Amino acid sequence: MMNNAKEKNNRLLIAFIFIIMILSAISDNVRGIFVPSFKSDFSVSNTQIGTIIVIGSIGYIIFSYLGGILCEIIGHKKVLLIGTGFMTLSLITLSQSPNFIILLIGMFLLNAGWSLIGISINTMVPLLAAGFNAILMNLIHFSYGIGATITQKATGTLLYKGIDWRSIYLYIAILFGIVFITFIPVKTPFIRKAQKDSKIDYGYIFKNKVLYFYMIGLGLYVSSEMATSNWFVNYMKEAYNISENVGTYYTTVFFGIFALGRLFGGFIVEKLGTTKSVLISSVLAFFFYALGIILGEKGLFVIALSGLFFAITFPTLILTVSNVFRKNSAYAVGIITMATSAISMAMNFFMGWLNDAMGVRYAYYTIPICLFISAFFIFLIHKNSSKREKQ
Numbered sequence: 001m002m003n004n005a006k007e008k009n010n011r012l013l014i015a016f017i018f019i020i021m022i023l024s025a026i027s028d029n030v031r032g033i034f035v036p037s038f039k040s041d042f043s044v045s046n047t048q049i050g051t052i053i054v055i056g057s058i059g060y061i062i063f064s065y066l067g068g069i070l071c072e073i074i075g076h077k078k079v080l081l082i083g084t085g086f087m088t089l090s091l092i093t094l095s096q097s098p099n100f101i102i103l104l105i106g107m108f109l110l111n112a113g114w115s116l117i118g119i120s121i122n123t124m125v126p127l128l129a130a131g132f133n134a135i136l137m138n139l140i141h142f143s144y145g146i147g148a149t150i151t152q153k154a155t156g157t158l159l160y161k162g163i164d165w166r167s168i169y170l171y172i173a174i175l176f177g178i179v180f181i182t183f184i185p186v187k188t189p190f191i192r193k194a195q196k197d198s199k200i201d202y203g204y205i206f207k208n209k210v211l212y213f214y215m216i217g218l219g220l221y222v223s224s225e226m227a228t229s230n231w232f233v234n235y236m237k238e239a240y241n242i243s244e245n246v247g248t249y250y251t252t253v254f255f256g257i258f259a260l261g262r263l264f265g266g267f268i269v270e271k272l273g274t275t276k277s278v279l280i281s282s283v284l285a286f287f288f289y290a291l292g293i294i295l296g297e298k299g300l301f302v303i304a305l306s307g308l309f310f311a312i313t314f315p316t317l318i319l320t321v322s323n324v325f326r327k328n329s330a331y332a333v334g335i336i337t338m339a340t341s342a343i344s345m346a347m348n349f350f351m352g353w354l355n356d357a358m359g360v361r362y363a364y365y366t367i368p369i370c371l372f373i374s375a376f377f378i379f380l381i382h383k384n385s386s387k388r389e390k391q
Helices: 002-042 046-073 076-095 100-128 133-160 165-183 202-206 210-240 244-272 274-294 296-305 313-324 329-358 366-388
Strands: none
Touching: 002 046, 002 076, 002 100, 002 133, 002 165, 002 210, 002 244, 046 076, 046 100, 046 210, 046 329, 076 100, 076 165, 100 133, 100 313, 100 329, 133 165, 133 244, 133 313, 202 329, 210 244, 210 274, 210 296, 210 313, 210 329, 210 366, 244 274, 244 296, 244 313, 274 296, 274 313, 274 366, 313 329, 313 366, 329 366
């Protein structure tokens, strides 16, 4: 009976995780579609739009670090609830923002909430799915891809029909509030702590060179994914005079096959091995993205197709952290995601500045450059950690 109750709780918890990931993806990815509206409503430049990304990333960085510690101390469910609460509050703030400063505060809170949700979920999976971690992790992140895909075309259509970005944020806030309330009574006592020994061994973590390979490799990968979400619609509009409604067709394709990649990617990872699969995928992502930009307007669909090769990188690499860091893995994940967000913040702000300084066509080459360097560090992770993984 005890095992049955535990399995029931697992299934219920996983269902909530899927819903929370979908809503988080919607919240996270509407920002890029709203960039032209932000610029118009608040009379701001591309560089100031980069400031939105910086402020949001600062929130993510701070709470990624705190989230790793909190998971060790108060448990995953409480961290997940706090993150969901933050998301609800942030979306209400964004929907009511009268000026650019309040918008920045809302973005800070949004990313703070998303970081807590991400940390709790990414470190919870190994406790829920012994034997098929890679499959479950990619399936959970597949739900993020579903949310991102739904967001692109649906948001473009809503804007086209005259529903403004404030109303869209408010609708999402209502959905998050419902999830927050219904998730409170869910019982998950069997994952109250990630580890019995919560004392953090800083030397063990920071003296391992692979930690820094993760930081740079994941940081530049996430920079590319976030830059696509934040700047792709803006790139199409300014470089080729493509409207938001038409531009979201390409972002829908990108995130749609991105989601499919995560749906089936876990099974490929189980066959080929974790870091080997990610290495191959990251090289192909670089090739398709670079080719798409070189081809110009005719290459927009090629860029969209690169989403397939983005799919498995983040969830699979995060999953391998627990293989490299056998103890304090939640804290290690927190440190890695904190650094990842810092790098992504810097690169996206840099892209905003480049858009103004050099024009969007040249600035957009930043993305394949990041993918190329990321692939190199993923190779180093593979080389240094493959002996510890089950290939």
